[in-house]
Amino acid sequence: MRYPFQLQLRDKDFVPPRCPREECPAHQLGTPFPWTYRGTFYRKVDGLDVQRFQCLTCRRSFSTQTFRTDYRLRRPETVLPNFVAANSKTTLRKMGRNYELSRSHVARRQKLLATHARRFHEHRLQLARARGGLGSRFQFDELESYEQHRKLKPLTGCVAIEVETGFIVHTDVETLPARKPLKKGEAAILKRIEAVEGVRRSGSRQAVQRTVEALGRFARAGEVKVTTDKKSSYCTALEREFGDRLKHTRIDGRRERGNRNPLFPINHTLARLRDLVSRLVRQTWAAAKKRERLADHIAITTGFRNYVDGWRSEPAERQRVSAAQVLGLATRRYTPQEYLYWLDPLCLAA
Ligand SMILES: [Zn+2]
Structure with a gap:
Protein backbone atom coordinates (compact mmCIF):
# COMPACT_ATOMS: atom_id res chain seq x y z
CA MET A 1 0.00 0.00 0.00
CA ARG A 68 20.71 4.93 -15.83
CA THR A 69 21.83 1.84 -17.68
CA ASP A 70 18.38 0.27 -17.27
CA TYR A 71 16.65 3.32 -18.79
CA ARG A 72 13.65 2.15 -20.83
CA LEU A 73 14.46 -1.53 -20.38
CA ARG A 74 11.56 -3.90 -20.04
CA ARG A 75 13.75 -6.47 -18.30
CA PRO A 76 16.20 -4.40 -16.20
CA GLU A 77 17.07 -7.47 -14.10
CA THR A 78 18.93 -9.15 -16.98
CA VAL A 79 21.73 -6.54 -17.24
CA LEU A 80 23.82 -7.84 -14.36
CA PRO A 81 23.61 -11.59 -15.16
CA ASN A 82 24.59 -10.79 -18.75
CA PHE A 83 27.63 -8.85 -17.54
CA VAL A 84 28.67 -11.74 -15.32
CA ALA A 85 28.20 -14.23 -18.17
CA ALA A 86 30.11 -12.07 -20.68
CA ASN A 87 33.12 -12.16 -18.33
CA SER A 88 33.03 -15.83 -17.49
CA LYS A 89 33.48 -17.57 -20.80
CA THR A 90 29.76 -18.08 -21.35
CA THR A 91 28.37 -18.08 -24.89
CA LEU A 92 25.25 -16.18 -25.94
CA ARG A 93 23.37 -19.41 -26.45
CA LYS A 94 24.31 -20.87 -23.09
CA MET A 95 23.47 -17.60 -21.34
CA GLY A 96 20.07 -17.59 -23.05
CA ARG A 97 19.37 -21.16 -22.04
CA ASN A 98 20.49 -20.68 -18.43
CA TYR A 99 18.19 -17.71 -17.89
CA GLU A 100 15.41 -18.53 -20.36
CA LEU A 101 16.23 -15.50 -22.51
CA SER A 102 16.19 -15.42 -26.28
CA ARG A 103 19.52 -15.23 -28.03
CA SER A 104 18.52 -11.87 -29.50
CA HIS A 105 17.82 -10.56 -26.01
CA VAL A 106 21.31 -11.59 -24.87
CA ALA A 107 22.80 -10.01 -28.00
CA ARG A 108 20.99 -6.72 -27.24
CA ARG A 109 22.27 -6.77 -23.68
CA GLN A 110 25.85 -7.29 -24.90
CA LYS A 111 25.46 -4.24 -27.13
CA LEU A 112 24.20 -2.17 -24.21
CA LEU A 113 27.05 -3.42 -22.00
CA ALA A 114 29.57 -2.56 -24.71
CA THR A 115 28.19 0.98 -25.05
CA HIS A 116 28.38 1.38 -21.29
CA ALA A 117 31.92 -0.01 -21.16
CA ARG A 118 33.20 2.24 -23.97
CA ARG A 119 31.69 5.42 -22.49
CA PHE A 120 32.99 4.61 -19.05
CA HIS A 121 36.50 3.77 -20.24
CA GLU A 122 36.70 6.83 -22.50
CA HIS A 123 35.63 9.06 -19.62
CA ARG A 124 38.29 7.67 -17.26
CA LEU A 125 40.96 7.92 -19.97
CA GLN A 126 40.09 11.59 -20.52
CA LEU A 127 40.37 12.08 -16.78
CA ALA A 128 43.82 10.49 -16.81
CA ARG A 129 44.80 12.73 -19.70
CA ALA A 130 43.62 15.87 -17.89
CA ARG A 131 45.85 14.83 -14.98
CA GLY A 132 48.92 14.50 -17.17
CA GLY A 133 48.68 10.92 -18.43
CA LEU A 134 48.36 7.46 -16.93
CA GLY A 135 51.85 6.07 -17.17
CA SER A 136 55.02 5.83 -19.19
CA ARG A 137 55.60 2.07 -19.44
CA PHE A 138 53.49 0.17 -21.91
CA GLN A 139 53.34 -3.12 -23.77
CA PHE A 140 51.15 -4.23 -26.63
CA ASP A 141 50.69 -7.29 -28.77
CA GLU A 142 48.22 -8.92 -31.11
CA LEU A 143 46.17 -12.05 -30.61
CA GLU A 144 44.59 -14.03 -33.39
CA SER A 145 41.03 -15.18 -33.62
CA TYR A 146 38.45 -15.46 -36.38
CA GLU A 147 34.88 -14.78 -37.41
CA GLN A 148 32.87 -17.76 -38.71
CA HIS A 149 35.78 -19.58 -40.40
CA ARG A 150 39.17 -20.12 -38.78
CA LYS A 151 41.18 -20.33 -42.00
CA LEU A 152 39.16 -18.09 -44.30
CA LYS A 153 38.18 -15.23 -42.01
CA PRO A 154 40.88 -14.73 -39.37
CA LEU A 155 41.02 -11.63 -37.17
CA THR A 156 43.69 -9.81 -35.23
CA GLY A 157 43.07 -8.15 -31.88
CA CYS A 158 45.57 -5.54 -30.72
CA VAL A 159 45.75 -4.96 -26.95
CA ALA A 160 47.83 -2.33 -25.14
CA ILE A 161 48.41 -2.22 -21.39
CA GLU A 162 50.09 -0.03 -18.79
CA VAL A 163 52.77 -2.35 -17.42
CA GLU A 164 52.71 -1.70 -13.64
CA THR A 165 48.99 -2.34 -13.21
CA GLY A 166 47.98 -4.32 -16.31
CA PHE A 167 45.39 -1.59 -16.97
CA ILE A 168 44.09 -2.15 -20.51
CA VAL A 169 44.46 1.17 -22.32
CA HIS A 170 43.26 0.28 -25.80
CA THR A 171 41.89 -2.66 -27.78
CA ASP A 172 41.31 -2.94 -31.50
CA VAL A 173 39.96 -5.66 -33.78
CA GLU A 174 40.75 -5.91 -37.50
CA THR A 175 40.62 -8.45 -40.33
CA LEU A 176 43.44 -10.70 -41.52
CA PRO A 177 43.64 -12.29 -44.97
CA ALA A 178 42.77 -15.99 -45.35
CA ARG A 179 45.47 -18.35 -44.06
CA LYS A 180 47.19 -19.95 -47.04
CA PRO A 181 47.64 -22.63 -48.34
CA LEU A 182 43.98 -23.44 -48.85
CA LYS A 183 42.49 -26.76 -49.84
CA LYS A 184 40.54 -26.87 -53.09
CA GLY A 185 37.14 -26.68 -51.42
CA GLU A 186 38.25 -23.84 -49.16
CA ALA A 187 39.51 -21.80 -52.11
CA ALA A 188 36.07 -22.09 -53.69
CA ILE A 189 34.35 -20.96 -50.48
CA LEU A 190 36.79 -18.06 -50.16
CA LYS A 191 35.90 -16.98 -53.70
CA ARG A 192 32.24 -16.95 -52.82
CA ILE A 193 32.89 -15.00 -49.61
CA GLU A 194 35.09 -12.43 -51.36
CA ALA A 195 32.46 -11.97 -54.10
CA VAL A 196 30.12 -10.67 -51.39
CA GLU A 197 32.47 -9.04 -48.86
CA GLY A 198 35.33 -7.91 -51.09
CA VAL A 199 38.95 -9.12 -50.92
CA ARG A 200 39.98 -9.79 -47.34
CA ARG A 201 43.03 -7.71 -46.47
CA SER A 202 45.24 -7.36 -43.43
CA GLY A 203 44.08 -4.55 -41.15
CA SER A 204 46.87 -5.28 -38.67
CA ARG A 205 48.83 -2.15 -39.55
CA GLN A 206 45.77 0.07 -38.97
CA ALA A 207 44.96 -1.64 -35.67
CA VAL A 208 48.56 -1.14 -34.50
CA GLN A 209 48.51 2.46 -35.72
CA ARG A 210 45.35 3.30 -33.72
CA THR A 211 46.73 1.49 -30.68
CA VAL A 212 49.98 3.47 -30.75
CA GLU A 213 48.04 6.73 -31.22
CA ALA A 214 46.00 5.87 -28.14
CA LEU A 215 49.23 5.37 -26.18
CA GLY A 216 50.37 8.77 -27.49
CA ARG A 217 47.22 10.41 -26.14
CA PHE A 218 47.41 8.90 -22.68
CA ALA A 219 51.16 8.57 -22.00
CA ARG A 220 52.85 10.98 -19.59
CA ALA A 221 55.18 13.63 -20.98
CA GLY A 222 58.85 12.66 -21.28
CA GLU A 223 60.37 9.27 -21.95
CA VAL A 224 57.95 6.50 -22.94
CA LYS A 225 59.10 2.89 -22.53
CA VAL A 226 57.37 0.36 -24.76
CA THR A 227 58.12 -3.36 -24.91
CA THR A 228 56.87 -5.46 -27.82
CA ASP A 229 57.92 -8.45 -29.86
CA LYS A 230 60.02 -7.98 -33.00
CA LYS A 231 57.29 -7.28 -35.56
CA SER A 232 58.62 -4.47 -37.76
CA SER A 233 55.34 -2.55 -38.10
CA TYR A 234 55.46 -1.91 -34.33
CA CYS A 235 58.76 -0.05 -34.71
CA THR A 236 57.53 2.19 -37.50
CA ALA A 237 54.31 3.15 -35.73
CA LEU A 238 56.04 3.78 -32.39
CA GLU A 239 58.84 5.89 -33.85
CA ARG A 240 56.37 8.00 -35.77
CA GLU A 241 54.30 8.63 -32.65
CA PHE A 242 56.98 9.21 -30.02
CA GLY A 243 60.17 10.14 -31.91
CA ASP A 244 63.02 10.86 -29.45
CA ARG A 245 60.85 10.17 -26.42
CA LEU A 246 60.68 6.47 -27.30
CA LYS A 247 62.63 3.77 -25.53
CA HIS A 248 61.63 0.63 -27.39
CA THR A 249 62.63 -2.83 -26.16
CA ARG A 250 62.06 -5.66 -28.62
CA ILE A 251 61.82 -9.23 -27.40
CA ASP A 252 62.12 -12.30 -29.57
CA GLY A 253 58.65 -13.84 -29.79
CA ARG A 254 60.14 -17.34 -29.75
CA ARG A 255 61.67 -16.78 -26.35
CA GLU A 256 60.35 -19.00 -23.58
CA ARG A 257 57.09 -17.74 -22.09
CA GLY A 258 56.41 -17.55 -18.37
CA ASN A 259 56.97 -14.83 -15.81
CA ARG A 260 60.68 -14.30 -16.49
CA ASN A 261 59.94 -13.20 -20.03
CA PRO A 262 59.88 -9.35 -20.17
CA LEU A 263 56.63 -9.62 -22.15
CA PHE A 264 54.95 -11.54 -19.34
CA PRO A 265 52.48 -8.72 -18.46
CA ILE A 266 51.01 -8.52 -21.96
CA ASN A 267 51.18 -12.29 -22.53
CA HIS A 268 49.31 -12.77 -19.28
CA THR A 269 46.70 -10.16 -20.26
CA LEU A 270 46.06 -11.90 -23.57
CA ALA A 271 45.84 -15.29 -21.84
CA ARG A 272 43.37 -13.81 -19.39
CA LEU A 273 41.21 -12.43 -22.19
CA ARG A 274 41.15 -15.86 -23.78
CA ASP A 275 40.04 -17.25 -20.44
CA LEU A 276 37.25 -14.68 -19.89
CA VAL A 277 35.87 -14.01 -23.37
CA SER A 278 34.02 -17.05 -24.77
CA ARG A 279 34.63 -15.85 -28.34
CA LEU A 280 38.41 -16.00 -27.84
CA VAL A 281 38.76 -19.46 -26.37
CA ARG A 282 40.96 -21.65 -28.57
CA GLN A 283 39.52 -24.66 -30.39
CA THR A 284 36.00 -23.52 -29.69
CA TRP A 285 32.51 -23.64 -31.08
CA ALA A 286 31.98 -20.20 -29.63
CA ALA A 287 34.07 -18.08 -32.03
CA ALA A 288 32.72 -14.73 -33.17
CA LYS A 289 30.24 -14.56 -36.04
CA LYS A 290 31.02 -10.89 -36.61
CA ARG A 291 34.17 -8.96 -35.75
CA GLU A 292 32.15 -5.97 -34.45
CA ARG A 293 30.60 -8.24 -31.84
CA LEU A 294 34.04 -9.55 -30.83
CA ALA A 295 35.17 -5.94 -30.41
CA ASP A 296 32.09 -5.30 -28.22
CA HIS A 297 32.82 -8.35 -26.13
CA ILE A 298 36.46 -7.33 -25.60
CA ALA A 299 35.30 -3.82 -24.61
CA ILE A 300 33.02 -5.32 -21.95
CA THR A 301 35.79 -7.48 -20.53
CA THR A 302 38.26 -4.57 -20.65
CA GLY A 303 35.88 -2.68 -18.36
CA PHE A 304 35.58 -5.70 -16.09
CA ARG A 305 39.37 -6.12 -15.85
CA ASN A 306 40.12 -2.42 -15.30
CA TYR A 307 37.39 -1.36 -12.89
CA VAL A 308 35.67 -4.39 -11.35
CA ASP A 309 38.21 -7.22 -11.12
CA GLY A 310 41.23 -7.24 -8.82
CA TRP A 311 44.36 -6.01 -10.60
CA ARG A 312 46.32 -9.12 -9.62
CA SER A 313 45.07 -12.45 -8.42
CA GLU A 314 47.97 -12.88 -5.99
CA PRO A 315 48.57 -11.99 -3.21
CA ALA A 316 45.01 -11.87 -1.88
CA GLU A 317 45.05 -8.18 -0.90
CA ARG A 318 45.67 -7.22 -4.52
CA GLN A 319 42.38 -8.84 -5.46
CA ARG A 320 40.63 -6.16 -3.48
CA VAL A 321 42.16 -3.35 -5.54
CA SER A 322 41.41 -2.65 -9.21
CA ALA A 323 43.94 -1.51 -11.81
CA ALA A 324 42.04 1.78 -12.23
CA GLN A 325 42.28 2.33 -8.48
CA VAL A 326 46.06 1.86 -8.46
CA LEU A 327 46.25 4.49 -11.22
CA GLY A 328 44.00 6.88 -9.28
CA LEU A 329 41.18 6.62 -11.83
CA ALA A 330 38.70 5.11 -9.37
CA THR A 331 38.14 5.64 -5.64
CA ARG A 332 37.62 1.94 -5.04
CA ARG A 333 37.18 -1.38 -6.79
CA TYR A 334 33.62 -1.15 -8.08
CA THR A 335 31.13 -3.92 -7.52
CA PRO A 336 29.47 -5.01 -10.78
CA GLN A 337 26.25 -3.33 -9.58
CA GLU A 338 27.99 0.01 -8.95
CA TYR A 339 29.90 -0.12 -12.21
CA LEU A 340 26.76 -0.88 -14.25
CA TYR A 341 24.30 1.40 -12.45
CA TRP A 342 24.69 4.61 -14.49
CA LEU A 343 25.03 4.81 -18.25
CA ASP A 344 26.43 8.32 -17.96
CA PRO A 345 29.97 7.87 -16.60
CA LEU A 346 29.85 11.27 -14.89
CA CYS A 347 27.38 9.87 -12.35
CA LEU A 348 29.94 7.62 -10.64
CA ALA A 349 32.55 9.68 -8.79
CA ALA A 350 36.06 8.90 -10.01
ZN1 LIG B 1 19.42 20.59 -22.14
Missing part, protein backbone atom coordinates in the same frame (compact mmCIF):
# COMPACT_ATOMS: atom_id res chain seq x y z
CA ARG A 2 1.26 3.48 -0.86
CA TYR A 3 0.90 6.49 1.36
CA PRO A 4 0.77 9.68 -0.70
CA PHE A 5 2.81 11.70 1.80
CA GLN A 6 5.70 9.28 2.13
CA LEU A 7 7.58 9.67 -1.08
CA GLN A 8 10.00 6.81 -1.56
CA LEU A 9 12.43 8.34 -3.99
CA ARG A 10 14.63 6.21 -6.15
CA ASP A 11 18.26 7.51 -6.26
CA LYS A 12 17.37 9.97 -3.50
CA ASP A 13 20.32 12.36 -3.42
CA PHE A 14 21.00 12.31 -7.12
CA VAL A 15 22.14 15.58 -8.69
CA PRO A 16 22.13 15.61 -12.53
CA PRO A 17 25.72 16.27 -13.68
CA ARG A 18 24.71 17.62 -17.13
CA CYS A 19 21.81 17.72 -19.55
CA PRO A 20 21.32 14.13 -20.79
CA ARG A 21 20.42 15.24 -24.34
CA GLU A 22 23.53 15.09 -26.46
CA GLU A 23 22.31 17.88 -28.79
CA CYS A 24 21.98 20.34 -25.89
CA PRO A 25 24.90 22.75 -25.20
CA ALA A 26 24.53 21.95 -21.48
CA HIS A 27 25.55 18.35 -22.26
CA GLN A 28 29.13 19.42 -23.00
CA LEU A 29 31.55 19.36 -20.10
CA GLY A 30 32.55 22.75 -18.73
CA THR A 31 29.32 24.41 -19.95
CA PRO A 32 27.01 25.79 -17.25
CA PHE A 33 24.02 23.54 -16.65
CA PRO A 34 21.08 25.35 -15.06
CA TRP A 35 18.27 22.99 -14.03
CA THR A 36 15.27 22.77 -11.77
CA TYR A 37 13.14 20.08 -10.13
CA ARG A 38 9.97 19.15 -12.05
CA GLY A 39 7.91 16.83 -9.89
CA THR A 40 8.08 13.04 -9.68
CA PHE A 41 6.45 10.07 -11.29
CA TYR A 42 5.52 6.69 -9.93
CA ARG A 43 7.33 3.71 -11.29
CA LYS A 44 5.34 0.52 -11.42
CA VAL A 45 8.30 -1.86 -11.78
CA ASP A 46 9.68 -1.21 -8.28
CA GLY A 47 6.87 0.87 -6.70
CA LEU A 48 9.18 3.86 -6.14
CA ASP A 49 8.91 7.49 -7.14
CA VAL A 50 11.33 8.93 -9.64
CA GLN A 51 12.49 12.55 -9.51
CA ARG A 52 12.00 14.61 -12.67
CA PHE A 53 14.17 17.56 -13.68
CA GLN A 54 14.11 20.22 -16.35
CA CYS A 55 17.10 21.59 -18.23
CA LEU A 56 16.80 25.38 -18.37
CA THR A 57 18.94 25.57 -21.50
CA CYS A 58 16.89 23.34 -23.82
CA ARG A 59 13.72 23.27 -21.65
CA ARG A 60 13.48 19.49 -22.05
CA SER A 61 12.67 17.44 -19.00
CA PHE A 62 14.25 14.20 -17.87
CA SER A 63 14.55 12.08 -14.75
CA THR A 64 17.15 10.20 -12.72
CA GLN A 65 16.14 7.25 -14.85
CA THR A 66 17.44 8.95 -18.02
CA PHE A 67 21.02 8.56 -16.73
